[in-house]
Amino acid sequence: MTKVALTPLAQSLPASVPFVGPEAQERAQGFPFKARLGANESTFGPSPKAIAAMQKAASEVWMYGDPESHDLRQALAAHHQIAPENIMIGEGIDTLLGVLVRLYVTAGDAVVTSAGAYPTFNYHVAGFGGTLHTVPYKNDHEDPDALIAKAREVGAKLIYIANPDNPMGTWHNAARMQQMIDAVPAGCLLVLDEAYIELAPEGTAPAINTSADNVIRMRTFSKAHGMAGARVGYAIGAPDIIQGFNKVRNHFGMSRISQAGALAALRDDGWLGHIREEVSKSRERIIQIAAENGLQTLPSATNFVAIDCGRNGDFASRVLANLITAGVFVRMPFVAPQNRCIRISCGTAAQMDIFAAALPGALQAAHDNLG
Amino acid sequence: MTKVALTPLAQSLPASVPFVGPEAQERAQGFPFKARLGANESTFGPSPKAIAAMQKAASEVWMYGDPESHDLRQALAAHHQIAPENIMIGEGIDTLLGVLVRLYVTAGDAVVTSAGAYPTFNYHVAGFGGTLHTVPYKNDHEDPDALIAKAREVGAKLIYIANPDNPMGTWHNAARMQQMIDAVPAGCLLVLDEAYIELAPEGTAPAINTSADNVIRMRTFSKAHGMAGARVGYAIGAPDIIQGFNKVRNHFGMSRISQAGALAALRDDGWLGHIREEVSKSRERIIQIAAENGLQTLPSATNFVAIDCGRNGDFASRVLANLITAGVFVRMPFVAPQNRCIRISCGTAAQMDIFAAALPGALQAAHDNLG
Structure with a gap:
């Protein structure tokens, strides 16, 4: 029996979607993330x-x-x-x-x-x-x-x-x-x-x-x-x-x-004001963590901050992979030269502490990998 | 300035959708429904x-x-x-x-x-x-x-x-x-x-x-x-x-x-079993209410029953309108000869009581309208 045919347009499309959720990454890697800072979700929660x-x-x-x-x-x-x-x-x-x-x-x-x-x-x-x-x-x-x-x-x-x-x-x-x-x-x-x-x-x-x-x-x-x-x-x-x-x-x-x-x-306007303060504090914290590791950040008007890892996309993707391995879910821009950065979502102080603890090792390992 | 053009296909489509919710009907009529039996929702609730x-x-x-x-x-x-x-x-x-x-x-x-x-x-x-x-x-x-x-x-x-x-x-x-x-x-x-x-x-x-x-x-x-x-x-x-x-x-x-x-x-298999019993009881009740009003019903394997109003679509739509006016949200099939029926969703005993109380008057008024 001949199967029904997809439209020519549908036939031309790959069967894949651009957003892979952190849960899918967790299933693939076999362990849960300790900090969820990769999808610009608001770890401060809703009102x-x-x-x-x-x-x-x-x-x-x-x-x-x-x-x-x-x-x-x-x-x-x-x-x-x-x-x-x-x-x-x-x-x-x-x-x-x-x-x-x-x-x-x-x-x-x-x-x-x-x-x-x-x-x-x-x-x-x-x-x-x-x-x-x-x-x-x-x-x-x-x-x-x-x-x-x-x-x-x-x-x-x-x-x-x-x-x-x-x-x-x-x-x-x-x-x-x-x-x-x-x-x-x-x-x-x-x-x-x-x-x-x-x-x-x-x-x-x-x-x-x-x-x-x-x-x-x-x-x-x-x-x-x-x-x-x-x-x-x-x-x-x-x-x-x-x-x-x-x-x-x-x-x-x-x-x-x-x-x-x-x-x-x-x-709930009050909650939105509270979130603005928390996000602002967290942005400062990310800037500080980056600075402690000798890295610059980009200015941000959002609930995330792009950290410039100071080299090319290869290097940033190694830093990213090391953070993931350390249980910190983060992401990075796809296209050069923006892919010299990793993107860190704002989060609670506890989430920031986990990121701060993981970053130095992630950077060191990326440097070591360069040989 | 020339506005962006919809695709030819989009231009050909009406800006309307087939499902009008009971809330929209309530807003239009200016009063809330007493019984919600028109969208085959489960008034028994979820598990x-x-x-x-x-x-x-x-x-x-x-x-x-x-x-x-x-x-x-x-x-x-x-x-x-x-x-x-x-x-x-x-x-x-x-x-x-x-x-x-x-x-x-x-x-x-x-x-x-x-x-x-x-x-x-x-x-x-x-x-x-x-x-x-x-x-x-x-x-x-x-x-x-x-x-x-x-x-x-x-x-x-x-x-x-x-x-x-x-x-x-x-x-x-x-x-x-x-x-x-x-x-x-x-x-x-x-x-x-x-x-x-x-x-x-x-x-x-x-x-x-x-x-x-x-x-x-x-x-x-x-x-x-x-x-x-x-x-x-x-x-x-x-x-x-x-x-x-x-x-x-x-x-x-x-x-x-x-x-x-x-x-x-x-x-929650137990809840599904409970719902099957409730729906079965309610179907019997709808059949009984119809019979009390001299009407036949269609066999149903769903959580609703089609009541044959015994005449044509015009008559059924009058019955429907009268039920709506009485605060009972129900619907009817669109196409003849099925549109001789009205479709009543199963519901709790209290919802059935409201329907039972409204139906005789709705039928009588529809008959009177025939002149």
Whole structure:
């Protein structure tokens, strides 16, 4: 019997995904991590009010979650002083990026991003047959001018930029980002990923223009709000761009528990302030640990810090491997010259202590390996 | 400035989704439902052990869920006595159906289903540009022979059938389904939706053949397990069909809380037995309520019962509207002649009492409306 055939596009795709979880690494290596500092999760945890709301919702989970996420959208609209029609909720920025690419990108359409930027976006572009064009980082920052120029050159439908950036942690200020938005070519949409924006200095996010049809912004409860495992993100954009998601989104929508948790987290401003302080302290601690080992760090407006290991990608990947072997889960940028760095998520003092204890040996062993 | 253009396919799609939640109806009508019997949710709730597991996981939600859903896959494999490579976890059957259609259906590909069957499947087929071909129900059952014949006629890539069926509740036995599987044409895949299988009589599910490349089966924790709001479903199929999902699935995967809940639910056989008894009692009660009002019911192997209102779709839709007005959330099949029925989800004795109290008036008012 002849088997059913995948579509030509599906046939062309590898059966692999860009995100390998720490649990998969733990299973492969046969021991658990002592410190979990590789996925920019918030080891400080979510708001206790969010935990309580999720625990309450657990007993109501026989009901589907509201597929319109009405209450959460209303609350987010009030929070941002915009309309619910400017907001689409989804199962994390990742899912929203997938839906967005599906709506705008078909076979051969050009898309622009930075070499070494968020791989999940690239995964979606490939998954819908788009053609990815990249520009390099500039001084360890994403380069708005180069992204715009490339988009003009190739007639891109989408440009992706994260501000603050992952994996480097660097950022541009609001004026610079507004300048970029204003320069988006006709027929193109800027995807502005602001996953870490709550942890950035005041003046990093440009004002929200609720009618701008050349930018869509992505936010999440996974980072500052400490709810990565709940899968809640949202897009902010002009009403007709947002309305487009209703053409193809998973209309059974969101987990009921996740919706309840996000709503409670949003209302707990005090916890967010607490997290900002903890993240700030932890960034300082990472800088200090690096300095104690003779290493520089990159400036960060996020809940992680890139440590420059001072040599090339080979050396940094040895440091990384040694940290992993020591039970410290961390990651590194993929592309030279940014791959001279390792990326350390902020964490509790206890997590930082484990990292501080492991780093000197990891560096020494990497040096020794050089022969 | 010229706005970015949706793909031609996206432009062709309406900005609407097939599932409108009861909360949306409540907001529109301005009052809450007294009984929630319209979405085949399990008002009996999930296993208390599943609730406890989800409550524990809530405090760990700062961590991403394992994107491989390893523990749940292992447990499901053991439960079904198959390999983890035969199982793909997803955010409900709905999401899995969407990924499946994406993998196999592109512009103009033919797909076959029954007129009046699960609309979410049709939504995904439209969303990826497929062409839907339908056959009618036969005696209020899905018609395997007609589905197979239509698939041969149009060269379908996918055939969809639910066994037991939603919205009618009727079913075929395992031998009949195996006969259908054996008749699937070359180059075609049968999508066998078994969302309600745990509530059906022994002998409804054909044996799982872990190497069959002409069928993929869909299961869920939303129905018998009472976890609709957690969004956990799974597909069972040959390893290379399952592996295909890794080409395009949302690799950040599942809610951590949902994974924990599903794992605990799967292990609580006692609760599933309790639910089977409750559902069976409730089906009898719905039959009795119908009889008290002079109405027949259809046989059901699910957690809902279709009540034949004894006239046409217009009449049934009046009965439905009257029930809604009385605060009873119920739904009805979309297509004649099945739309002579209303579909009542099983529920607790208290929910059944509310329905029993509302039905006579709803019928009387519908009769009066006929003039």
